[in-house]
Amino acid sequence: MQRPHRLAFDHFGIAVQSINGSRATYDRLGIASEWTEEVTDPVQAVRVAFARIASSGPRIELVAPAGENSPVQNVLARSRGLSQPYHIAFRTNDIGAALDFLRTHGSVQLTHVSAARAFEGSQIVFVSLKDGLVIELIEEP
Numbered sequence: 001m002q003r004p005h006r007l008a009f010d011h012f013g014i015a016v017q018s019i020n021g022s023r024a025t026y027d028r029l030g031i032a033s034e035w036t037e038e039v040t041d042p043v044q045a046v047r048v049a050f051a052r053i054a055s056s057g058p059r060i061e062l063v064a065p066a067g068e069n070s071p072v073q074n075v076l077a078r079s080r081g082l083s084q085p086y087h088i089a090f091r092t093n094d095i096g097a098a099l100d101f102l103r104t105h106g107s108v109q110l111t112h113v114s115a116a117r118a119f120e121g122s123q124i125v126f127v128s129l130k131d132g133l134v135i136e137l138i139e140e141p
Contacts, residue, residue, distance in 0.1 A: 006093045010138055011050065011059035013087040015075040019049050019064050022083060026051065032060065041117045045070035048118045061089070061118075071111075071126075087126065087134040095123050095139040106130035 016022040019038050026032035032051035040047045047064045063086055065072040075084055092098040095113060103109070110126040116138070123139040 006091070006140075007098060008091045009058070010089040010091045010136075011061050012085065013061045013063050013089060013136065015072045015079070015084045015086040016062045016064050017076060017081055017083075019047055019062050022062050022064075023049060023051070039118045040066050042066070043114050044111075044116065046072055050118075087136050089136040089138055091138045091140050093140050095125060095137050098137050099125060099127065102127050102129070102135075110134065 014022070023032075023035060032053055033055045034052040036050040038047055038049045045065065045067045047066045049062050050059050051062075052059055063072050065076070072086065075086055076082075078084070090098075099109060099113075107130060108128045110128055111124075113123050113125045115121045116124040119138055120141075122141055125137050127135050127137065129135060
């Protein structure tokens with residue numbers, strides 16, 4: 001199967017216990033700027049906020065659990081509550097084609113395709129690559 005037309009890097013996701021606590025750490029160190037407002041997504045059971053690294057670098061997403069059933073709880077439990085790299089996100093112009101392509105290469109779909117508040121209702125899905133890396137696909141409007 002042919003690769004989807006467009007698959008472009010968007011951000012790194014970092015699992016954290018507290019958006020405010022982690023944000024304060026990044027601010028004190030001077031490594032993140034241009035913070036977005038915190039968004040709670042009840043469908044994904046997470047709270048998120050985005051920032052730029054070094055003002056012109058890639059974006060990061062701080063992802064905190066928003067309830068006991070949040071998938072981020074498992075990530076944090078494995079790291080004994082310490083912040084942990086969580087996923088790498090890519091934008092695509094066709095989420096269905098991207099999913100099909102990844103499945104043919106041994107990837108496993110972790111979540112249903114659903115609208116995400118953090119991306120103004122754009123469709124997202126999480127996938128585990130064959131090597132265990134979790135990626136998020138974000139469909140461009």
